[in-house]
Amino acid sequence: MKFSTDRESLLNALQLVAGVVERRQTLPVLSNVLVVVDSGKLELTGTDLEVEIVARVQGVHVDNAGSSTIPARKWLDIVRSLPEGSDISVHQEAEQVEVVSGRSRFKLSTLPASEFPNVESGQNLVGFKVGRGNLKSMIEKVAFSMAHQDVRYYLNGMLIEHTADHLRMVATDGHRLAMVTSANTGGESDEASQSILPRKGVMELARLLDDSEDEVEISIGSNHFRLISPEMEFTSKLVDGKFPDYQKVVPQGGDKLILSNRQNLKAAFSRASILSNEKYRGVRLQLNQDLLRITANNPEQEQAEEEVGLDYSGGDLEIGFNVSYLIDAMNALEGDDVRVTLSDSNSSALVENPQDETTKYVVMPMRL
Numbered sequence: 001m002k003f004s005t006d007r008e009s010l011l012n013a014l015q016l017v018a019g020v021v022e023r024r025q026t027l028p029v030l031s032n033v034l035v036v037v038d039s040g041k042l043e044l045t046g047t048d049l050e051v052e053i054v055a056r057v058q059g060v061h062v063d064n065a066g067s068s069t070i071p072a073r074k075w076l077d078i079v080r081s082l083p084e085g086s087d088i089s090v091h092q093e094a095e096q097v098e099v100v101s102g103r104s105r106f107k108l109s110t111l112p113a114s115e116f117p118n119v120e121s122g123q124n125l126v127g128f129k130v131g132r133g134n135l136k137s138m139i140e141k142v143a144f145s146m147a148h149q150d151v152r153y154y155l156n157g158m159l160i161e162h163t164a165d166h167l168r169m170v171a172t173d174g175h176r177l178a179m180v181t182s183a184n185t186g187g188e189s190d191e192a193s194q195s196i197l198p199r200k201g202v203m204e205l206a207r208l209l210d211d212s213e214d215e216v217e218i219s220i221g222s223n224h225f226r227l228i229s230p231e232m233e234f235t236s237k238l239v240d241g242k243f244p245d246y247q248k249v250v251p252q253g254g255d256k257l258i259l260s261n262r263q264n265l266k267a268a269f270s271r272a273s274i275l276s277n278e279k280y281r282g283v284r285l286q287l288n289q290d291l292l293r294i295t296a297n298n299p300e301q302e303q304a305e306e307e308v309g310l311d312y313s314g315g316d317l318e319i320g321f322n323v324s325y326l327i328d329a330m331n332a333l334e335g336d337d338v339r340v341t342l343s344d345s346n347s348s349a350l351v352e353n354p355q356d357e358t359t360k361y362v363v364m365p366m367r368l
Contacts, residue, residue, distance in 0.1 A: 001066030003037045004089035005057060007082050007101070010042075013055035014076045016232055017046035020053050020204055021072040027117075032069035034116040035090075037062050045116070046072055051201050052119040053208070054233040067113035068092050075099070078106050119235050121226060124219040126162050126193045128184065132216055132229075136209035138169050138180045141332050141359055143202050145171040145178035154241030158202045160225070163192040170246045176325045177249050177362040178332070195220050196243055201236030208234060249362055251350045254341035256314030258292065259354065262338040265292075266330040268306040272296040273323040275304040282368050283323040287342075288316055296323065319345045320368035326351070329361035 017033055025031045025048075034045040042057040078099055079088065088101045092110065099106040139158070147155035150173065159170040168181045197205070205227065209216075217228040220238075227234040272283050276296040286293040290313070294306040319342065329351040330338060341350040351361040 001035070001037055001068055001092035001097075002063040002090070003042060003060050004063075004087060005042060005060045007079060007084065007086040007088055009057045009059075010088055011076075011079050013042070013044050013057050013231075014072070014079055016055040016208060017044045017053045018072045018076045019046075019207055020048055020051045020200075021046045022048050023073065029069055029111045029115045029117075031071060031073070032111055032116070033072040033075065034067065034069050034113055036067040036113070038065040047117065047119055048200075049117060049119065050198060050237050051204055052235040053204070054235075056231055056233075064092075066092060068097060068110045069113055069116050070097055070110055071108055074108055119224070119237065121224040121235055122221045124221050124226075126218075126220040128162060128167070128218050129215045130167060130182075130218060131213050132209050133211040133213055134182060135216065136206060136211060138167075138182060139202060139206045139209070141180045142169045142171040142178035143206060144328050144332065145173060145176050145361075146199055146202065147173035148199070150174070154196055154239055154243055157196040157198045157239045159194060159196055159243045159246070160220070161192070161194050162220070170243070172244065172246065172249070175322065175364050176329075177246060178329070179246060179250070179360045179362075181358045193220060194243060195225060196239035196241060197225050197236055198239050201225065204236070205234060208232065249348070250360060251341065251343060251348050251362065254343040254347070254350060256287070256317055256342040257312070258287070258338075258340040258342070259311035260292075260308065260338055260340075262330055262333060262336060262353075265308060265310070265338060266327060268292075268294055268308045269323050269327050269330070272304045272306045273327065275302045276323055280366070281322045281324045282320050282366050283326075284318065284320050284368050286316075286318050287312055287314075289313060314342075317342060317345060319349075320366040321349065321363055322366055325363045329363065332361070333359065 036043040042060040044055045046053050082101050086101045091098045096107050097110050161168040166181050166184050170179045219226045225236045272294045277298045283296045292308045297303040333353050335353040339352050339354040349363045
C-alpha cells in the first residue's frame with residue numbers, strides 16, 4: 001500500500017472518523033483506523049462496534065492499492081502537527097507504515113486489515129432524505145433531554161419516528177421530555193417506523209453534521225441507522241427496546257397560560273437558580289394575575305426571589321420545578337417569546353414558542 005495526498009483532505013477525513021475511536025479498547029485493532037486505497041480513492045473507517053464512520057477522500061495519488069489499519073490518535077496528531085499545505089505520503093512496509101512529509105518522517109505500527117470488524121447492518125426497512133442543517137437542528141433541540149446511564153436503557157437514546165407525514169425526534173430522561181417535528185420530505189416507504197438511536201450515536205451524528213441545506217440519505221433497518229453523504233457514511237446500532245408512549249406524556253387541555261419574553265424569563269430563572277439546592281435544583285413558582293414570583297432556597301438557609309411581569313390569567317397557582325430543566329428548554333427554543341401551559345400543581349408544564357408548534361418541551365413538577 002502506497003499513496004499520497006494533501007494534508008487538509010487527510011486531516012478532515014481523520015477528524016471525522018477519529019471521534020468514534022476509543023483510546024482504550026478491549027480489542028487492540030479498535031484503536032486503529034482501517035485504511036483502504038484503490039484507484040484514486042482513500043477510505044478511512046473507525047468504529048467502537050456500536051458506531052461506525054467511513055470517510056472518503058477523492059483525488060488521491062495511488063502507487064500501490066491495498067489496505068491496513070493505523071493507530072488513529074497518533075496518525076491524527078501527526079497530520080495535525082504538520083504545516084498547512086503539506087503533501088503527505090503513506091507507505092506500508094511489512095508491519096509498519098511510514099508517513100513522510102517534507103523532512104518529517106514517522107513510522108507507525110500497523111495491524112492487518114483482516115482483523116478489523118464490521119458493524120452489521122442488515123436489511124433496510126425505511127429510507128428517506130433530509131437536509132443536513134435541518135437534521136442537525138432537530139438533534140440539538142432534543143438531545144439534552146436524553147437520559148445518561150439510566151437502568152431503563154431505552155431512555156439512553158433518542159427516538160426517531162418516520163411516517164408518511166413527518167419526521168419526529170423525541171428524548172426523555174423520565175423527568176422531562178423534548179420533541180421536535182419536521183414535515184416529511186418523502187422516502188422509499190410510507191410505513192410508520194420507530195427506532196432508538198443510542199446516546200453515543202446521537203452525539204457523533206450531531207458532531208458530523210453542518211448547517212448546510214445539502215441533503216443526506218437516511219436508511220433505517222431492524223438493528224441499524226445509517227446516514228450516507230458523498231464524503232462519509234455513518235452507521236450506528238439501534239437500542240433494542242420499546243420507547244415510552246410520548247403522546248401520553250404531552251399535557252393536553254391546560255387552562256393556565258403564561259406568555260412572556262423568553263430571554264427575560266430565562267434570565268430570572270438563571271438568577272434564582274444560583275441559590276437553589278445544588279442537588280435538586282428546585283424553585284417555587286407562584287402565579288397571580290400578570291405576575292410570576294420565583295423563589296429558591298438551599299440548605300444554608302439562603303434565598304432568592306424574582307418577580308416577573310407577564311401575560312397571565314387563569315387563577316392563582318403554586319408549583320415547583322427543577323429550574324435547570326426550565327432553563328434548558330428555553331435555551332433550546334427559538335424566537336422572542338415563550339408560552340408555558342399549566343393545569344394544576346401536580347401536572348407537567350408544556351413549554352413552547354407560541355409561533356412555532358413543531359417543538360415542545362414537557363417538564364414534570366417537583367414537590368418542594
